[in-house]
Amino acid sequence: MLRSVGQTRVTGSGEDSRAAELRAAVSRLRRELAGHPAEFPDRGIAEDELAVLAAMVAAGDPEIRRMRRSLLLIAGAIGSVSALGPALLVLRKAVDLFGEVPPQRGV
Template sequence: MGQWGAVAAGHETGGDPRVAALGRAVRRMRRELDAYPADLRDRREAERELDVLAATVHSGAPAPEELRHSLLLLAAAVGSVSALAPPLAAVREAVELFGTAPRATH
């Protein structure tokens, strides 16, 4: 079973629905990025971060701060491409399911 199949299988076995939602969003983002025909300067970085997110999903125990870091790098890599805005927004929404960063207190 490939990496993506394992993600789908985790959802069927009653895993964390947040992880399943993140897996769906990452797969969609990967499909949309792969289908985007134009040359993107930061495509490799986006692909690397999608790989990181997919591995995190596969592990079943994503750390919110790591998810946010990957999201920031992914957004920096593809954020200016309007055609990729909807799948990027889906990844952002899935990451937000894991909570917000704690606020620093002074």
């Protein structure tokens, strides 16, 4: 279940629940993308950006601005493949758990 506030730990694991949600969402979309029979032009972009998200969560310090960029690239790459929509929504909600992008200074 997605949590909308705070950084709670997954019981017994010591892992931030947001990271666990993101890891699960990335894994789900990767599986569904791999199992999708149709080839489409931007499939490689989606796969690459899912790998970026997986690496960030594995490193334990996901950067919000980069996660949101990856999410936008993934959405753009698979947006027309409606079968992947539910998994993409779960990924978006998992990224949203990390909060808003902090404002840039000096802009």
